[in-house]
Amino acid sequence: MKKIAVDWTQLPRELLEPISKKLTVYRDYVRCRAVCLMWRRSIPRVPHHLPTQLPWLILPRSRSQPRCQLRFYDLSTDKTHHFELPEASNSELRICSSNGWLVILEDSPVITLLNPLTRAKFYLPPLTSFPNVLSFDYSKCNEYVIEDVSRDVFSTYWQSLREMRDEFIKKIVLSSYPLNNNFVALAILNDVGLLAYYKNGDLSWKFLPAVDILFCDATYYKGQFYAVGDDGTLAVCDINGESSTVSDNISPRAKDFECHKVYLVNSEDKELLMVVRHLNDNFDGSYETLRFDVFKLNWSEPSWERVENLGDRLLFIGGNSSVALSGYDVRSCLQNLRYLSPCDDYGQCLGNCIYFTDDLCQCHCTANEFSCYDVGDRGIFKLWDESIIPLPCREEGSYAPWIALSPC
Numbered sequence: 534m535k536k537i538a539v540d541w542t543q544l545p546r547e548l549l550e551p552i553s554k555k556l557t558v559y560r561d562y563v564r565c566r567a568v569c570l571m572w573r574r575s576i577p578r579v580p581h582h583l584p585t586q587l588p589w590l591i592l593p594r595s596r597s598q599p600r601c602q603l604r605f606y607d608l609s610t611d612k613t614h615h616f617e618l619p620e621a622s623n624s625e626l627r628i629c630s631s632n633g634w635l636v637i638l639e640d641s642p643v644i645t646l647l648n649p650l651t652r653a654k655f656y657l658p659p660l661t662s663f664p665n666v667l668s669f670d671y672s673k674c675n676e677y678v679i680e681d682v683s684r685d686v687f688s689t690y691w692q693s694l695r696e697m698r699d700e701f702i703k704k705i706v707l708s709s710y711p712l713n714n715n716f717v718a719l720a721i722l723n724d725v726g727l728l729a730y731y732k733n734g735d736l737s738w739k740f741l742p743a744v745d746i747l748f749c750d751a752t753y754y755k756g757q758f759y760a761v762g763d764d765g766t767l768a769v770c771d772i773n774g775e776s777s778t779v780s781d782n783i784s785p786r787a788k789d790f791e792c793h794k795v796y797l798v799n800s801e802d803k804e805l806l807m808v809v810r811h812l813n814d815n816f817d818g819s820y821e822t823l824r825f826d827v828f829k830l831n832w833s834e835p836s837w838e839r840v841e842n843l844g845d846r847l848l849f850i851g852g853n854s855s856v857a858l859s860g861y862d863v864r865s866c867l868q869n870l871r872y873l874s875p876c877d878d879y880g881q882c883l884g885n886c887i888y889f890t891d892d893l894c895q896c897h898c899t900a901n902e903f904s905c906y907d908v909g910d911r912g913i914f915k916l917w918d919e920s921i922i923p924l925p926c927r928e929e930g931s932y933a934p935w936i937a938l939s940p941c
Contacts, residue, residue: 542569549575554582559938560614563650579941588849588856588935589614590890591635592928594624603649605936606926608888613928616649627698631707631854633939638702640694642669646711650938655711657718660697662737663729665722677701682743683725700724706854708753710941717772719758721748728760728779730772741770741779752797752855754805759783761797761807765837767830785836794893796850800857805830807837808850808887820893822921825914827887843916845884851911852892852934859884887914888924890933 544552553576556562562580566573590606592613598604601619606612621628621635629636634655637645642659661669665680667689677697681688692701703721710716711733718731720738726747729738746762751770753759758770760779767785771778798806809826827848828837849856890911911933912921 542571544572546571546575550577553577553580556580557583559583559586559650559940563940583940586938587858588853588888588937590924590926591628591630591933591936592926593933594622595928604928605649606928608925611925618647618649618652620645620647620654621649628934629704629852630934630936631705632710633937633941634707634711635936636705638698640698644705646707648710648939648941649936650940653712657705657731658735658737660701663701663720663722664738664740665727682727704750704852704854706751706753706758708758710939712941717758719751719753719760719770721751721760726762728770730758730770730777732772739777741772741777744768744779749795750797750855752799752805754799759797759805761795763793763795765795765807765809765828767797767805767807767835783830783835785830785834796855798848798850798855798857800829800846800848801859806840806848806857808848808855810850810889812893820910822889822910822912822914824919824921825887825889825916827916841916843885847884848887849889849935849937850887851890853936856935856937885916887916888935889914890924890935892934 549572553562553565556565559580562583566576566578587607587609590608592604592606595604598615601617601622602615603618603622605614605616607614621637623639625640627638633648633650635647635649637647639645642661644657644659646655646657647653660666660677665682667678667680669677675694676691678689678691681690700723703723706719708717708719714733716733720729720731721727722729726749727743728741728748728751730741731738746760746766746768748760748768749763751758751760756773758772760768760770762768765785767783769780769783771780793812794810796808796810798808800806807828807830809828811823811825813821813823815821827840827843829840831838845859847858849858893910912923914921
């Protein structure tokens with residue numbers, strides 16, 4: 534009997550959407566929509582049916598990988614995926630992530646947002662548009678002239694392209710995906726801890742009013758940005774009106790720590806968490822994580838209350854917007870970890886754990902030299918016994934943020 538060729542691109546629309554709802558992984562859903570124009574029109578852009586996805590680890594560049602590729606480690610399958618992303622694969626880049634998008638800083642004023650799944654791009658206003666960046670010399674020295682806003686008297690200093698890339702911005706946090714007309718980006722400036730924001734459609738960054746807090750992290754929680762200082766002081770950033778405000782009326786303080794980093798985590802819109810990372814300074818420029826403390830905000834006081842047990846929740850922190858997931862939602866993915874260790878340690882990591890990567894040293898490899906400053910401070914912290922076990926990823930290198938992939 535002669536076989537009849539089937540043209541899958543001509544499947545009726547009423548069949549395509551039910552078929553797409555059987556897919557449970559973002560990357561498969563995106564590939565399905567990319568088959569042809571007919572499939573793309575028939576399958577919704579945003580898959581509301583998909584379960585929560587585990588974040589992937591963005592891996593440092595290796596000598597052997599093609600120059601146009603960026604590698605991601607999938608914790609749920611213990612596999613490394615190679616994406617053709619020329620915009621993000623240059624070794625002279627600094628990469629962070631927020632809301633499923635890569636935040637790319639390079640040796641130029643450009644700030645690029647890139648979705649690794651859809652290849653969609655969005656350009657934030659350049660570094661030259663920050664209010665304290667007075668000028669940029671394109672022709673000779675390629676240096677920025679910056680106003681030192683930390684002093685009462687007017688003074689300036691200079692930064693090179695590389696210094697600006699690595700040191701000017703600590704982190705950029707997005708309120709939602711960049712193709713949303715109402716999205717807002719919040720930037721924390723590294724040296725002075727000031728906050729700057731961009732609303733979709735603006736031509737430049739604007740400073741939020743300065744307060745006496747050295748901000749080190751921020752998150753978007755219930756329609757507002759919240760930012761935390763290195764002493765646990767919390768402030769709400771109101772940028773919804775025509776003028777912006779920063780209120781430090783919500784100002785609980787944690788006890789002082791000698792060597793630490795502070796992260797702010799939106800725990801599924803249920804709780805606002807502060808994670809304190811205790812570090813050991815090795816006096817050679819490298820650090821080692823010793824343990825973590827977790828606090829939740831008591832809104833009635835307000836005050837930070839210690840959290841001894843996260844239940845089934847998992848926290849992902851590093852050079853990214855912090856992510857909190859329920860172990861119940863990702864249990865089927867995490868069960869793959871049971872087979873990654875002969876002593877079955879990973880089988881316990883279905884919750885009550887903090888997955889962390891190194892965001893203290895800047896690990897950049899040039900085209901002429903491949904050298905990482907640190908071997909990488911990353912692992913899984915188990916709250917119930919305060920022990921740290923290594924991530925199953927065996928890649929060397931340090932600066933590797935998480936990214937919670939998004940199809941939009």
